[in-house]
Amino acid sequence: MSAMSKFTREELIVDGVKTVVHSAGTGEPLVLFHGAGTLDGFDFAETWARRFRVIVPYHPGFGESGDDPSFTDIHDYVMHYLELFDILKIDTLRLMGLSMGGYLAARFASEHGHRVEKLVLIAPYGLDVPEYPALDIIATPGEQVVPMLVSNFDALKPRLPEKPDIDFIAARYREATTFARLFWEHPIDPKFPRYLHRVKMPALIVWGDEDKIIPVEHAQAWRKWIPNAEVMIVKGARHIVHRDKPEVADAIRKFLA
Amino acid sequence: MNPWPRPYQKPHPPCYIVGAGSPETIEFAAELGFGYSSVFVPQQVALQLNQKLRERAAHYGHTLRPDQLPLLNFVYVAESDEQAEREYIIHLQHFFEDFARSSPQWLAPPGYLSTEQLKIRAAGADKMHGGFDFKAISSAFFIAVGTPEKVANQIGEWTARMSTNHINSVIHVADMPHWKAVKNMTLFAEEVIPRLRRG
Numbered sequence: 504m505s506a507m508s509k510f511t512r513e514e515l516i517v518d519g520v521k522t523v524v525h526s527a528g529t530g531e532p533l534v535l536f537h538g539a540g541t542l543d544g545f546d547f548a549e550t551w552a553r554r555f556r557v558i559v560p561y562h563p564g565f566g567e568s569g570d571d572p573s574f575t576d577i578h579d580y581v582m583h584y585l586e587l588f589d590i591l592k593i594d595t596l597r598l599m600g601l602s603m604g605g606y607l608a609a610r611f612a613s614e615h616g617h618r619v620e621k622l623v624l625i626a627p628y629g630l631d632v633p634e635y636p637a638l639d640i641i642a643t644p645g646e647q648v649v650p651m652l653v654s655n656f657d658a659l660k661p662r663l664p665e666k667p668d669i670d671f672i673a674a675r676y677r678e679a680t681t682f683a684r685l686f687w688e689h690p691i692d693p694k695f696p697r698y699l700h701r702v703k704m705p706a707l708i709v710w711g712d713e714d715k716i717i718p719v720e721h722a723q724a725w726r727k728w729i730p731n732a733e734v735m736i737v738k739g740a741r742h743i744v745h746r747d748k749p750e751v752a753d754a755i756r757k758f759l760a
Numbered sequence: 761m762n763p764w765p766r767p768y769q770k771p772h773p774p775c776y777i778v779g780a781g782s783p784e785t786i787e788f789a790a791e792l793g794f795g796y797s798s799v800f801v802p803q804q805v806a807l808q809l810n811q812k813l814r815e816r817a818a819h820y821g822h823t824l825r826p827d828q829l830p831l832l833n834f835v836y837v838a839e840s841d842e843q844a845e846r847e848y849i850i851h852l853q854h855f856f857e858d859f860a861r862s863s864p865q866w867l868a869p870p871g872y873l874s875t876e877q878l879k880i881r882a883a884g885a886d887k888m889h890g891g892f893d894f895k896a897i898s899s900a901f902f903i904a905v906g907t908p909e910k911v912a913n914q915i916g917e918w919t920a921r922m923s924t925n926h927i928n929s930v931i932h933v934a935d936m937p938h939w940k941a942v943k944n945m946t947l948f949a950e951e952v953i954p955r956l957r958r959g
Contacts, residue, residue, distance in 0.1 A: 641870060644863055669882055673875040676868070683870035 509549050510559070512567075517586045521569030524560045524591070528552030531620075532596040533759065534584075535559045536604030538628075539640070539682040540675060541566035542649075542662050547745045550752045554760065555597065560587060562604075564681030575684050577692075580607050581614060588618075597759050599623040602717070602742065603682065606695075609729075613701045621759055622706040624732075626717050626742050630725060631691040635718040641683055645675055651715040654741045699728035706732040707758045711740030711747060733758070776830070781809055782877045790816030795828030797928065802900045803918075806831075810922060830926040831918055833902035834933060836940075837947035841906040845894070847940055848905050848933075853892045855934040908951030915956060927956070 510525040525545060533555035535548050545559045561568035562580060574580065584607075588596070598619045600608030605627025612619040628637065640648055653659045664671045706729050710722040722734050735754060740747035767773050776795040779785035786809065789796040796813045798806055810829045817824050834852070838844035868878055898905065904914040915927060931948060932941040 669879050672882065673879050676870065676873075676878050677875045679870035680875075687870070 509552055510545070510557075515587070515590055517583060517590060520563045520571045520583070522560060522563065522583075522587060523567035524558060524587070526556060526558045528555055528557050530555045532556045532558055532591075532593045534588075534593070534596050534598050536598070536600035536607050537562065537565065538600075538602030538604050539565075540678050542671075542675065543652075543659065543743055543746060544662060547749065547752060551756055551759070554756065558591065558593070560584075562607075562681075564684075565678050570677075570681070572684065574681070577607055577610055577685055581611050584611060585615075594618065595620050597621045597623075599625070599755070600627060601625045603628045603685075605629070609699065609702060610695070612704065612706075613698045616701050616703055619704050622702060622704055623709065623755055623758065624706065624725065625709045625744055626711065626714055627708070627721075627725065628717060629691070629695055630721055630728070631693070632718070632721050632724045635720040637717045637721070638715065640716065641679065641687055645672070645679075648716075652742050653746050654711075654713055654739060655747050658746050659743070696728045699725075700730075702729045703731070705758070707755065708732050708734045709737060709744055709751060709755065710734070711737050711742065711744045713740060714742045714744075716742040774828075776828070779809075781805060782873060783812075784874055784877070786813050786816055789813060790822070791820050793817060793820065793822035793824075795824070795830070797830045798832060800832055800834070800901065800930075803902055804900075806902070807922065810924075826924045827926040829922065829924045830928045831902065831915070831922050831924050832928045833904060833915065833918065833930065835903075835911050835915070835929045835931065835948060835952070836905045836944050837908055837911050837952055838943070839907070841910060844905045844907070848936075849894050851934045851936040851940075852894070852897070852903070852905075856892055856897065859934045908947060908955060911948075912952045912955035915952070916959075 509527040511527065513524045513526065515522045515524060527549060528551070533551055535545065535557065537545070537559065541561065548557050548559055551557050563569060563571045563574055563583060574583070595618050598608045598612060598621070600606070600623070602625070605624040606629035608622060609624060609627060609629065612622045638648070638651070649659070649663065650656055708722050708725050710719045712719045719736060722736065726732050726734050737744050737748050737751055740751070745751050774795060775792070776797045777785060777789040778797045778799060779789070780799045781801060786796065790813055796809070798809050801809070813829065814824055836844050836848035838847055868881065873881065897903065902918055904911040915929075919925060919927060929948065931945050
C-alpha cells in the first residue's frame with residue numbers, strides 16, 4: 504500500500520494466525536481475495552471504496568499476514584474467512600477473487616451461498632481444462648512468470664525491484680511455499696465442480712483474452728458449471744486483467760451495484 | 761502413508777534424513793533420533809553438520825551411533841594414480857561445471873527451504889562454479905581418486921575424522937561411460953572394500 508492509500512491497516516489474530524486486513528470506504532462490504540502472489544498490491548480496489556466498504560485481507564502465508572503451515576487445503580482458508588467475517592461483523596457480502604483467490608471465493612460461495620450477494624471471479628484458478636492447461640507456476644522460474652502476468656509490463660514495473668533483491672525474492676518464495684502446500688500434490692480437486700451449481704447468486708467471470716497463466720478458454724468451463732454467470736472477456740489483457748485494462752474496474756462496479 | 765505389511769523392526773527400520781545443511785532439517789532428524797545423510801558438501805561443512813547433529817540429538821536424549829552419520833564420497837579407482845586422474849577428472853569437471861548447476865526453481869522448490877535459508881544460500885550461490893581446479897576441489901570435498909591403496913587409505917582417514925563406519929561411495933558421476941563405471945565398481949568391490957574391512 505502506498506503512503507497515499509485510502510486504505511487503513513488493521514492487524515487481527517484470527518484463530519491464532521496474524522491476519523492483516525486493509526479496508527477503505529463505507530457501505531456494504533466488498534471483500535477481495537487476492538491471488539497466489541501479492542506483488543501487485545491492491546490500489547486498483549480503491550475505486551470501489553466510493554460505493555462499498557472494501558476489505559482486502561492478506562491470506563495466511565501471504566503478504567503482511569503470518570504463516571500457518573497447517574493450512575494445507577483451500578478449505579482451511581474458507582474456515583479462516585468464516586472466523587474473520589465473524590470478527591469483522593460481516594454477515595452478507597459481495598465477494599471478489601483473483602486467480603487463486605477466485606478459487607477460494609468460488610469455494611466460499613458454493614458453501615455459504617446465502618451470505619454472498621454477488622460474486623466476481625477474475626481469471627480464477629481451480630478447474631482442469633486438459634486442452635488448455637494452466638501454467639505450471641511451481642516449475643516455472645519466477646523471472647519468467649512475472650512478465651507473463653501482464654501485456655503492458657510498464658504497468659507492473661513500479662511494483663518490482665530495479666535489480667535482483669533478495670528480500671523480494673524471499674517474499675515470493677514464501678508465497679510460493681504457501682501455494683505449494685495447497686496445490687502441489689493435488690493441483691486440482693476433481694470434486695470441486697460438482698458443487699459449483701450451488702453458486703446461484705449473480706456472478707461475473709472476468710478474463711483477459713491473452714492470459715498466459717490460465718488460458719481464457721477456462722472462462723467457458725466456469726460458465727458451464729455456473730450457468731447463470733456472466734462472462735466478460737477483456738481484449739488485450741493478461742492474467743492481472745485490471746493492471747492491463749484499469750477501465751475494467753468500472754464494468755465491475757456496475758455489476759456490483 | 762499406510763505401509764503394509766508393517767515393518768518388522770521395532771520401533772522402526774533405520775531411518776535417515778537426507779539434508780543439505782538447513783538447521784531445520786538437522787533439528788527434525790535430531791528430535792526423532794534419525795540418522796542424517798548430508799548431500800555432497802565440502803568436508804568442513806560435513807564435519808560441522810555431524811557435530812551439530814550429535815549435539816542436537818543429545819539435547820533430545822538420543823545418542824547417535826556411528827552408522828547414523830554416513831560419509832558420502834566420490835571415488836574412482838584405477839591401476840595407478842595418474843591413470844585414475846586421467847580417466848576421472850574430465851567427468852568430475854563436467855559434474856561441477858554443468859551437472860551441479862541448476863536454476864533456482866529446481867535447487868529450491870517451494871517449501872524445500874525456509875525463507876531464512878533461501879536468503880543465506882542465494883547470497884552464496886554460484887561459488888561452486890567456474891575455475892575448476894582438481895587439486896583444490898578434491899581436497900575440499902570427499903573425493904578419492906587413485907590406486908585401491910590410496911582410495912582405501914583416504915576413506916579410512918575420513919571415517920576416523922567423521923567418527924563414522926558407514927560409507928556411501930558414489931561410483932558414477934556425470935557423463936562417465938559404462939566401461940569406466942563397471943571398472944570403478946569392480947576395483948572398488950574387489951580391491952578397496954577388503955582393505956577397508958581389514959582396517
